Amino acid sequence: MSQHVNTSQIKSRVNINKIFKYLFIFAMALAMLFLAALIYRIVSQGMDYVSIDFLKNFPAPYIEEAGIFAGIMGSIFMMAITAPVSIIIGVSTALYLEEYAKQNKFTRFIQINVQNLAGVPSIVFGLLGLTFFVYIMGFGYTLIAGALTMSLLVLPVIVVSSQEAIRSVPQEIREASIGMGATKWQTIWRIVLPASIPGIITGAILALSRAIGETAPLIIVGAATAIYTIPDSFMSKYTVMPIQIYSWTARPQAEWQFVAAAGIIVLLVILLCMNAVAVWIRNKFQNRY
Amino acid sequence: MASNQMNKNLSVQDMIKQNKQKKNLGNAIEKIVPIFLLLCAVVSILTTIGILFTLLRESILFFTKVPLTDFYFGTNWSPWTEHFGVAPLIAGTLLITAIAICVAVPIGIACAIYLSEYASERARKIIKPILEILAGIPTVVYGFFALTFVSPLLMNIFPDMRIFNAMSAGLVVGIMIIPMIASLSEDAMSAVPKSLRDGALGLGATRFEVSMKVVLPAALSGIIASIVLAVSRAIGETMIVTIAAGATPNLTFNPTESIQTLTAFIVQGATGDTSYHSTIYNSIYAVGITLFIFTLLMNILSQYISRRFKEDY
Numbered sequence: 353m354s355q356h357v358n359t360s361q362i363k364s365r366v367n368i369n370k371i372f373k374y375l376f377i378f379a380m381a382l383a384m385l386f387l388a389a390l391i392y393r394i395v396s397q398g399m400d401y402v403s404i405d406f407l408k409n410f411p412a413p414y415i416e417e418a419g420i421f422a423g424i425m426g427s428i429f430m431m432a433i434t435a436p437v438s439i440i441i442g443v444s445t446a447l448y449l450e451e452y453a454k455q456n457k458f459t460r461f462i463q464i465n466v467q468n469l470a471g472v473p474s475i476v477f478g479l480l481g482l483t484f485f486v487y488i489m490g491f492g493y494t495l496i497a498g499a500l501t502m503s504l505l506v507l508p509v510i511v512v513s514s515q516e517a518i519r520s521v522p523q524e525i526r527e528a529s530i531g532m533g534a535t536k537w538q539t540i541w542r543i544v545l546p547a548s549i550p551g552i553i554t555g556a557i558l559a560l561s562r563a564i565g566e567t568a569p570l571i572i573v574g575a576a577t578a579i580y581t582i583p584d585s586f587m588s589k590y591t592v593m594p595i596q597i598y599s600w601t602a603r604p605q606a607e608w609q610f611v612a613a614a615g616i617i618v619l620l621v622i623l624l625c626m627n628a629v630a631v632w633i634r635n636k637f638q639n640r641y
Numbered sequence: 642m643a644s645n646q647m648n649k650n651l652s653v654q655d656m657i658k659q660n661k662q663k664k665n666l667g668n669a670i671e672k673i674v675p676i677f678l679l680l681c682a683v684v685s686i687l688t689t690i691g692i693l694f695t696l697l698r699e700s701i702l703f704f705t706k707v708p709l710t711d712f713y714f715g716t717n718w719s720p721w722t723e724h725f726g727v728a729p730l731i732a733g734t735l736l737i738t739a740i741a742i743c744v745a746v747p748i749g750i751a752c753a754i755y756l757s758e759y760a761s762e763r764a765r766k767i768i769k770p771i772l773e774i775l776a777g778i779p780t781v782v783y784g785f786f787a788l789t790f791v792s793p794l795l796m797n798i799f800p801d802m803r804i805f806n807a808m809s810a811g812l813v814v815g816i817m818i819i820p821m822i823a824s825l826s827e828d829a830m831s832a833v834p835k836s837l838r839d840g841a842l843g844l845g846a847t848r849f850e851v852s853m854k855v856v857l858p859a860a861l862s863g864i865i866a867s868i869v870l871a872v873s874r875a876i877g878e879t880m881i882v883t884i885a886a887g888a889t890p891n892l893t894f895n896p897t898e899s900i901q902t903l904t905a906f907i908v909q910g911a912t913g914d915t916s917y918h919s920t921i922y923n924s925i926y927a928v929g930i931t932l933f934i935f936t937l938l939m940n941i942l943s944q945y946i947s948r949r950f951k952e953d954y
Contacts, residue, residue, distance in 0.1 A: 369847035373759055379751030380768065383823070386816045387775050393790050394782070444681030452675045453682075464944075466685050471870070471940035472933065473877025475904050476692060479929045482911065483695035504688050511685065535667060537674045558777075565779025568879035568904070572911045594781045594880075601785050601884055609789050616782050627777060631770070 394620070398613025406614055410580045411596065415607050420615050423596035425582040426495075426575070427564055427622075430592055433499035434506065434563055439556050441503070442510030446552075449511075450518040451540055470508035477505045478572030486573055493574030496586040501573050502566065506559040513555025517548040550637030557630040561623050567594040593619045696933055699926030706920050712927060718890035718901075720910070720921045727931060729890035733807065733900035734935075737882055740811025740896060741818060741875040746868055748815075749822030753864075756823070757830035758852045769824075776820035784884030787813035792885065799897050805887030808896035813885065814878050818871040825870065829863025830856050862950030866943045873939035877932065879904040903932045 401415075409419020445466070453459040481501030491497040521544050529539040570592060578599075579591040593615060600612035651659070704712070707725045715726020752772070756765055791809040796802050833856050841851045857864070887899030888909055901909070910925040 365847050365850070369849040372849045372852075376751045376755035376759055379748045380755045382748055383752055383775065383816075383819050384768075384771060386819075387771065389790070390778070390782070390786050393786065397789075441681045441684050444678045445685060448675070448678035448682040452678060462682050462686060465689055467944065468937065468940055469685055469688060471873055471936060471943075472692065473879065473904065473936055475877065475879045475907050476696070476929055476933050476936075478911070479907070479926060480688070480692050480695050483699065484691055487917065504684075507685060507688070535671050537671050538667075561777060565777075565781070567779065567781045568883075568908065571908055594779055597785065598781050598880065598884070601781075601788060609785075612785055616785060619779065620782070623777060623779070624774075627774070 391620075394613045394616050397610050398615070398617045401610050401614035402617050407618070411578050411591075411599075415611055418600075418611050420593060420596055420618055422579040422582065422591050423593040423615070424618070426579070426590040426592045426595075429495060429583045429590065430499045430502060431560060431564065433496065433586070434502045435556070435560055437500065438503040438506050438510055438559070439552075442507050442556075443514045443552060445507075445511045446514035446518055447540060447545075450515055451536070451544070466508045466511050470512065473568075474505055474566055475568040475572060477501055478569030480504070481569060481573040491587065493576065493589060494587045495583050495590040498570050498573050498575055498590060498592075501569050502563050505566065505569060506563045509559040509562065510556055513559070514548070514552045517551025517555065518544060520551065521547045550633050554630045554634045557626055557633070561626040561630075564592075564626070565594055565619065565623060567598055570595055571598070593622075692933070696926055696930040699923050700930045702918070703920065703923035703927040706923070707927075716892050718906075720924050723920070725920075725924055725927075727903075727928065729892040730901060730903045730906055730928065731931070732892050732894065733882075733886070733890065734876055734902040734904075734932075736807050736894055736896060736900060737811045737814055737878075737886065737902055738872060738875040740808060741815035742868070742872060744812055744815025745818045745822055745871060745875075749819045749867075749871070750826055750864065752819065752823040753826035753830055754852050754857075756827045758848060758856060772820045772823055775816075776824070778817075780817065780878060780880040781884070783813050783817050784810075784881040787881055787885035802897040803887065803899045805885060805889075805899040806897055807886055807900045810882050810884075810886035811896065814875050814881050817878065817881065818874050821874060822867050822871050825867030826860070826864045829860040829867070832863070833859045862946055865950075866947035869939055869943040869946065873936045873943070876939065877904060877936045879908060883908045903928050903935075907932070 405417075406419045407424070408421045409417055410422050412418045445462075449459065449462060453462075478501065481497060481504075485491050485497035485500050486493060489497075525543055525547070526539055529543045530536070534542070575591050575595045576589050579589060581588075583590045597612050597615040597619065600608045600615060712725055712727050714728070715724065716728045717724040717726045718729045756768065760768065787809045788804070791813055792802075792804050792806060795806070795809050796804065799808075802808070837855050837859065838851050841855045842848075846854070882902045883905045886902060886905060888901050888905060889899040890901045890906070891898055893900065906928055907925050910921055910928075913921075915921045915925070
């Protein structure tokens with residue numbers, strides 16, 4: 353007799369469930385819609401301006417002649433310095449923390465410090481670079497000052513992702529290596545590092561693709577907007593793609609928007625390629641233990 | 642074979658000697674490597690010290706010229722006429738952050754609930770990489786989008802709005818941090834054990850009730866931590882606000898007006914004609930340390946929340 357089930361109540365609960373399900377799907381669709389709108393806008397505005405000339409021209413006062421060549425080369429040169437510096441220091445830090453460090457206060461301090469650095473706004477790194485590399489070290493507004501600033505900026509990301517990659521190498525194969533008579537460093541160099549390299553590279557590519565898109569710190573450390581030569585030494589003046597795009601968006605005449613959009617297309621294509629490589633490495637070398 | 646022949650020509654003593662040399666080299670490497678690795682690990686600490694040192698040095702110089710109280714309680718920010726009251730910049734930053742959070746929190750958490758509770762494995766596999774793309778887009782692109790698309794769109798709705806305004810910048814900062822909230826919250830929700838969900842479903846709860854009354858409370862600390870982290874990102878975001886919010890320090894909470902944020906002023910100050918060690922140059926660092934303290938507090942808070950309130954199952 354007590355099986356008095358209130359059907360209308362159940363119905364309303366089921367309905368609420370349905371309504372919210374569609375609300376959640378709607379929210380997800382909204383996020384996708386933003387992405388679609390962004391890409392559609394940029395492609396529709398800039399596609400006509402992307403051409404071979406655009407890729408190989410230097411910045412110019414006229415829209416028809418403006419190009420992004422200096423930016424592309426600058427970004428490449430910058431990565432040529434930033435990548436080795438940040439990867440060597442980052443992976444070394446990760447190796448130290450995972451393989452050598454004892455569990456003490458100092459280790460914990462480094463760990464927390466890395467996490468906090470990851471949360472420091474990029475523009476603050478720009479201020480550090482301005483004071484330290486540009487003025488104190490006396491590099492001036494040069495490629496090396498920008499690249500070193502960028503290295504410090506992406507360092508925490510590389511440390512954290514490398515740590516994860518190193519940690520995912522199972523303890524057994526380390527023990528097996530030690531058991532065969534290998535020393536600690538031999539084990540790390542020949543067993544642990546090769547096994548964790550896919551993870552490290554994936555993390556590094558993602559970090560560097562962030563660096564390629566970074567603008568704020570480079571504005572502060574003085575990337576120039578009008579560069580008519582490609583860098584020929586560490587101490588050259590330089591520009592990078594996002595800085596070029598920024599300088600185009602900042603011009604008062606509306607037509608420069610189309611040039612900026614064209615620059616963005618080039619930048620996004622490069623970033624997409626880098627991400628694709630990262631995903632490919634992650635899938636191909638996924639560790640199976 | 643070659644090494645065998647070589648060994649034949651050597652006496653036993655020589656071989657032992659050789660072996661020892663090899664071992665010594667090996668031992669040396671074993672000793673040097675940890676030291677090298679430690680030195681690399683110290684770089685991150687030096688970076689932090691460097692940040693603190695540069696920010697403090699220049700802002701102390703600044704505060705010898707402009708009193709601390711004038712800086713933090715002044716309401717007029719026009720550095721080129723020697724008025725250094727930072728309140729308008731802080732107001733601008735908070736306005737942008739508030740708008741961004743209003744956009745990003747509901748959408749981000751809804752996305753997270755959808756992904757962790759409703760989406761099929763297949764849908765998740767397609768949607769997550771798309772969200773990652775959204776997270777990987779450079780902020781200069783978002784800034785461009787805000788200025789050339791969102792602003793004109795909003796000006797149709799609010800006719801007296803300026804082309805540089807807080808609302809479009811704030812909205813787009815919000816869009817930028819959606820993936821961050823969505824993916825971190827989804828991680829937190831996915832960490833809630835399936836048995837809890839099954840228990841609730843077995844008692845006759847609907848999926849929505851499971852999400853709201855079981856998963857959400859259980860994952861709350863992770864979700865809150867992700868929101869705090871997103872606030873920190875919004876406070877520190879630079880390019881979107883530099884491009885789209887204008888450069889008018891404005892003590893207002895009216896989102897249709899043009900404003901300036903802490904970060905946008907740092908860009909303006911560093912690119913304008915400011916000579917080294919002028920008051921304006923020093924003021925960049927005073928603004929920088931204010932920004933740094935804001936975001937540092939947020940980051941520490943976020944770490945504290947996720948550590949302190951972590952639920953163990």
